[in-house]
Amino acid sequence: MDNRSNIWRGVDTIKPRFVDLSDRVWAMPEVCYTEARSSAEHLAELRHQGFRITEQVAGIPTAVMGEWGEGGPVIAFLGEYDALPGLSQEAGVAEPRPLEAGGHGHGCGHNLLGSAALLAATAVKDWLAEHKAPGRVRYYGCPAEEGGAAKAFMVRDGAFDDADIAITWHPSSFWEVVVTPSLANTRADFIFTGRTSHAAASPHLGRSALDAVELMNVGVNYMREHMPSDARVHYALLDTGGIAPNVVQAHARVRYSIRDRDLPGMNELVERVHKIAQGAALMTETKVEMKIISAVSNLLPNTPLEAALHRIMEELGPPHFDDTDKDFAAKIRSTLTDKDIASVYHSIGMEPTDRPLADFIVPLNAKRNPQIGSTDVGDVSWVVPTVQVHAPTVAIGTPFHTWQVVAQGKSPHAHKAMVQAAKAMAGLGVRALTEPDLIAAAKADLNKRTTRTPYVSPLPDSVAPPLDMSLT
Numbered sequence: 001m002d003n004r005s006n007i008w009r010g011v012d013t014i015k016p017r018f019v020d021l022s023d024r025v026w027a028m029p030e031v032c033y034t035e036a037r038s039s040a041e042h043l044a045e046l047r048h049q050g051f052r053i054t055e056q057v058a059g060i061p062t063a064v065m066g067e068w069g070e071g072g073p074v075i076a077f078l079g080e081y082d083a084l085p086g087l088s089q090e091a092g093v094a095e096p097r098p099l100e101a102g103g104h105g106h107g108c109g110h111n112l113l114g115s116a117a118l119l120a121a122t123a124v125k126d127w128l129a130e131h132k133a134p135g136r137v138r139y140y141g142c143p144a145e146e147g148g149a150a151k152a153f154m155v156r157d158g159a160f161d162d163a164d165i166a167i168t169w170h171p172s173s174f175w176e177v178v179v180t181p182s183l184a185n186t187r188a189d190f191i192f193t194g195r196t197s198h199a200a201a202s203p204h205l206g207r208s209a210l211d212a213v214e215l216m217n218v219g220v221n222y223m224r225e226h227m228p229s230d231a232r233v234h235y236a237l238l239d240t241g242g243i244a245p246n247v248v249q250a251h252a253r254v255r256y257s258i259r260d261r262d263l264p265g266m267n268e269l270v271e272r273v274h275k276i277a278q279g280a281a282l283m284t285e286t287k288v289e290m291k292i293i294s295a296v297s298n299l300l301p302n303t304p305l306e307a308a309l310h311r312i313m314e315e316l317g318p319p320h321f322d323d324t325d326k327d328f329a330a331k332i333r334s335t336l337t338d339k340d341i342a343s344v345y346h347s348i349g350m351e352p353t354d355r356p357l358a359d360f361i362v363p364l365n366a367k368r369n370p371q372i373g374s375t376d377v378g379d380v381s382w383v384v385p386t387v388q389v390h391a392p393t394v395a396i397g398t399p400f401h402t403w404q405v406v407a408q409g410k411s412p413h414a415h416k417a418m419v420q421a422a423k424a425m426a427g428l429g430v431r432a433l434t435e436p437d438l439i440a441a442a443k444a445d446l447n448k449r450t451t452r453t454p455y456v457s458p459l460p461d462s463v464a465p466p467l468d469m470s471l472t
């Protein structure tokens with residue numbers, strides 16, 4: 001208790017630098033693996049705070065790591081700072097207003113995510129220093145969560161081998177421990193090559209790569225009926241072969257995201273999608289190459305860490321929002337549909353309320369109906385006991401990957417939520433440092449879950465971090 005209120009005061013003392021960091025990163029939105037400025041900002045703060053620095057973790061230019069302390073357990077805090085394409089948006093307004101046409105934006109709140117994780121790591125460092133306690137605290141600045149799977153590459157490279165527990169968080173509508181699993185996910189490009197020709201004078205001599213992509217997508221859409229209900233398959237067209245209808249398209253490329261509850265299920269689906277692509281190539285007399293871009297594992301829960309974190313979050317309580325916070329959140333709320341709002345309440349098994357911002361903790365055993373995405377935190381959770389906080393940075397119901405998230409990304413209510421997340425994370429870090437039984441129980445839980453199905457990286461050996469994935 002004493003340790004905890006002490007660490008919470010520590011977070012409050014140092015928070016202004018990290019709120020500023022979050023706002024600066026918000027203003028320089030950089031997508032998957034292009035986070036040169038954002039990672040430099042995190043690196044500069046790590047240096048300022050006196051952490052020992054590792055740059056280019058796993059050979060990734062925008063992955064950084066800072067460590068402080070000696071001996072004892074290793075507590076890892078995971079941060080992110082990548083943005084999303086096409087979500088440029090002014091802050092503090094409740095209407096879509098891009099700052100830059102076609103520009104990027106922090107539509108998943110990773111400006112807050114990375115800064116609060118670094119805030120928690122720094123507060124734990126200060127606590128270790130003050131108590132002259134053994135233990136090492138690390139901050140991992142992880143790029144490209146939005147599809148680049150940097151953490152999966154960092155895990156494969158051994159970056160987490162000697163970490164004892166990992167703690168992170170994600171912006172959300174709610175104040176809760178994350179207990180929902182996430183889906184294993186592979187991103188693969190299917191690159192078709194045909195033969196160009198005059199589409200009117202000699203169509204019979206051309207073989208269309210675009211036709212192949214269209215047939216492949218139709219085939220996959222027929223597969224949907226026959227896949228597990230939790231599986232997800234979606235695609236984006238990266239290359240349609242050109243802008244001229246009168247030139248038979250000799251090249252085309254489609255990027256697929258293929259998800260399922262676990263790796264065996266996902267791998268089976270990847271194989272089926274690959275077969276459909278081969279079928280489309282056969283039908284069109286084109287060639288197809290499948291190129292895996294990145295892949296992540298499903299998330300493993302960790303019961304002892306979840307229980308310990310929940311107790312801390314209960315004690316801490318949700319952030320204290322004032323009337324100005326609630327007024328702005330209410331304006332954002334008015335841009336949402338009733339269905340948006342009902343849908344997030346449904347995910348925690350609650351009936352909708354009129355609250356603009358969450359002022360309650362979601363019970364650990366709520367009857368959830370989870371909306372399931374994917375995250376590369378999944379891979380960390382297979383090798384290190386891992387737990388995550390959800391803190392209410394957005395008006396309840398705000399869907400992620402939208403302008404509304406970007407618009408709220410620098411608001412006082414988001415700042416309060418990021419600080420509260422940092423307090424919960426730092427509180428758990430100190431608890432793990434002072435109660436070794438917790439780490440032992442967390443490790444035993446992970447061992448139990450992985451004895452029969454040990455971790456296998458979802459990344460084929462030949463696949464390197466797709467540093468140019470955003471430039472294609």
Ligand SMILES: Nc1ccc(C(=O)N[C@@H](CCC(=O)O)C(=O)O)cc1
Binds near residue numbers: 108145146185296
């Ligand atoms: N608490 C969250 C964690 C992840 C995401 C998310 O959107 N992740 C991407 C990343 C996918 C991936 O890593 O494969 C996705 O699901 O499409 C959203 C909220």
